[in-house]
Amino acid sequence: MAKPIGSLAIAAVVPLLAALCLVSCTGGDARWCAPVPSMTVEQACDAVCGTAHMLKLCLRTLQPRARRGGGEHRRRRDDAVTRYVGAAARGALDAYAATAAAKRGMQYSAALPAEERTAHERCMAGYDLAVRFMGRVAGDLASCETAAARLRDDCDGSLAGMDACRRKLFGYPASPLYGRNLADRNKTMLVGLLSNLVPMPTPPPSP
Ligand SMILES: *[C@@H]1O[C@H](CO)[C@@H](O)[C@H](O)[C@H]1NC(C)=O
Numbered sequence: 425m426a427k428p429i430g431s432l433a434i435a436a437v438v439p440l441l442a443a444l445c446l447v448s449c450t451g452g453d454a455r456w457c458a459p460v461p462s463m464t465v466e467q468a469c470d471a472v473c474g475t476a477h478m479l480k481l482c483l484r485t486l487q488p489r490a491r492r493g494g495g496e497h498r499r500r501r502d503d504a505v506t507r508y509v510g511a512a513a514r515g516a517l518d519a520y521a522a523t524a525a526a527k528r529g530m531q532y533s534a535a536l537p538a539e540e541r542t543a544h545e546r547c548m549a550g551y552d553l554a555v556r557f558m559g560r561v562a563g564d565l566a567s568c569e570t571a572a573a574r575l576r577d578d579c580d581g582s583l584a585g586m587d588a589c590r591r592k593l594f595g596y597p598a599s600p601l602y603g604r605n606l607a608d609r610n611k612t613m614l615v616g617l618l619s620n621l622v623p624m625p626t627p628p629p630s631p
Pocket of ligand 1: 475477478603606607610
C-alpha cells in the first residue's frame, strides 16, 4: 500500500534531498539528483491541481483507459511522476496537432476580414513555438541534468506559445480557434503543474 503522499509530494522533495545521488554532467559540472517520487495518478493530480476543472482534466489525461473501461479497471498503482509529465506532454502535443488540423481545415468565406485571417496565422505561429517546447519536455525527463536545465523553461515556453496565440485572437472571441486555444492552454498548464512533482537537481553542497 502506498503511503498517502498526496499534497505532501512537493514538501517530500526536501527530505528526499537527504538521499542524494551524485551525477556527473557534461563539462565536469556535477549536480545532485534526488530520486524521482512515485505515486498513483490520483495522488499526483490531487497534489498539483487547484481547481475541480483541472483535477478532472488531470485524471482524464492520465487515465484514458479507466475512462474507456468505465472506471472499473482503473489502475491504482504507483508510477514515477516523470511518466505522468510525459503522458500529459503527449496529450498536449495531440491537442496542438488537432487544433492545427482544425485551422488548416477552416473554410474562409470572402466575408471574413483579412485581419482575422492574419490573426489566425499568427496564432498558429504561437502553436509552432509551443510544439517545439512541449516536444522537448519528454526528452528533458530522460536525465536529471537536462531536467534541471530545461524542464521548467520548456513548460514556460509552451505556455508562452499558447498565450501568443491568445493575444492574436483577443479581438475574435467568436473564432473557433479561440475556444480551442483556451482548452489547449489548460492542457499546457497541466504539464507545468505536474512538472512541479519532478525534483530539481541542485548543485552539490559546498565542502
Ligand atoms: C481552464 O481551466 C479553468 C480552471 O482551471 C476553467 O475555469 C476553465 O473553464 C478551463 N477552460 C477550458 C476551455 O477548459
